[in-house]
Structures are given as C-alpha cells and as structure tokens.
Amino acid sequence: MEEGLYERIYEVIRQIPRGRVATYGQIAALVGPPCGGRTVGYALAALGRRLDGPPVPWQRVINAQGRVSTGPDQQRLLEAEGVVFDESGRTDLKRFGWPGPESAWAAAHGIGAPSPAEPSEAESPQLRLF
DNA sequence: CTGATGACGAGCG
DNA sequence: CCGCTCGCCATCA
Numbered sequence: 001m002e003e004g005l006y007e008r009i010y011e012v013i014r015q016i017p018r019g020r021v022a023t024y025g026q027i028a029a030l031v032g033p034p035c036g037g038r039t040v041g042y043a044l045a046a047l048g049r050r051l052d053g054p055p056v057p058w059q060r061v062i063n064a065q066g067r068v069s070t071g072p073d074q075q076r077l078l079e080a081e082g083v084v085f086d087e088s089g090r091t092d093l094k095r096f097g098w099p100g101p102e103s104a105w106a107a108a109h110g111i112g113a114p115s116p117a118e119p120s121e122a123e124s125p126q127l128r129l130f
Numbered sequence: 131c132t133g134a135t136g137a138c139g140a141g142c143g
Numbered sequence: 144c145c146g147c148t149c150g151c152c153a154t155c156a
Contacts, residue, residue, distance in 0.1 A: 004153080023138090025139060038139080038151065042136055042137080042153065049155085063137085064138075
C-alpha cells in the first residue's frame with residue numbers, strides 16, 4: 001500500500017502525546033527523505049483543505065526555535081495542554097519536546113528510531129511544572 | 131500539462 | 144539577537 005507522503009507525515013504527528021511538542025525538522029527526520037523540513041509544513045498547510053480523515057494534532061508541531069508557526073491561536077491551544085511559553089513566545093523543548101515515537105510503533109512503520117537506547121525519564125514535564 | 135503556492139531549517143553577516 | 148538566502152515536495156486551478 002503506497003500511502004502519500006503527507007499521510008505518513010500525519011501519521012507521525014498523531015503519535016505526539018498531549019502536552020508535548022515536536023519540531024518540523026524532527027517530524028521530517030522520522031519520516032525520512034525525501035521529506036524535508038519544508039515538506040512537513042506543506043503537509044500541515046494542506047490539512048486545511050482536508051475536510052475528512054482522522055484528526056491530526058497539528059498544534060503540537062512547532063518550529064525549531066520553540067515558537068509556534070500559525071500564530072497566537074496555536075500557542076493558546078498548547079497552553080491549554082500544559083505547555084508553557086515565555087514572554088518571547090518560546091517554549092523549552094527540553095521540557096516539552098517530544099522524545100519520539102515508541103520503538104514498537106517506529107518499527108511497525110519502518111520509522112527510524114529516535115535513539116538506540118530508551119532515554120531515562122530524568123524529567124516529567126507534566127509533573128514537574130514546578 | 132504548466133505555473134503558483136504554502137504553517138521550515140541551517141548557514142552567514 | 145535579528146534578518147537574508149537557498150534548498151525543494153505535493154496539491155490545486
């Protein structure tokens with residue numbers, strides 16, 4: 001079954017849990033070439049034209065600068081999920097960044113694993129909001 | 131089929 | 144810290 005490139009991008013984005021955010025580059029890296037950073041943005045822009053299909057948490061995808069791309073509306077949606085932004089409109093990817101999909105899921109979809117070994121949960125953003 | 135368009139990333143000054 | 148340039152995929156009219 002040859003799914004469209006955009007579909008694969010959506011599938012990866014659907015793995016992002018609530019309260020976490022992923023960057024365009026991160027999604028592109030998981031999908032793999034020829035998907036570049038731009039393509040992910042294009043795919044999300046195309047979402048506006050897709051009136052049907054499974055939901056895609058597009059608001060959880062932000063740029064590498066830790067800033068939202070679509071405007072204050074997106075930031076508000078994320079804040080409602082527990083993501084914190086500073087006065088500059090930036091969020092700490094160290095705390096709210098998505099570690100990546102689960103190994104099992106990644107393997108089942110032929111996605112490159114985020115890291116060879118599971119990273120130790122040193123911090124739990126949602127429980128360590130201070 | 132051709133042309134226009136769209137929500138980024140990294141590098142450099 | 145900010146702004147500019149280049150790279151380049153799929154979808155729509």
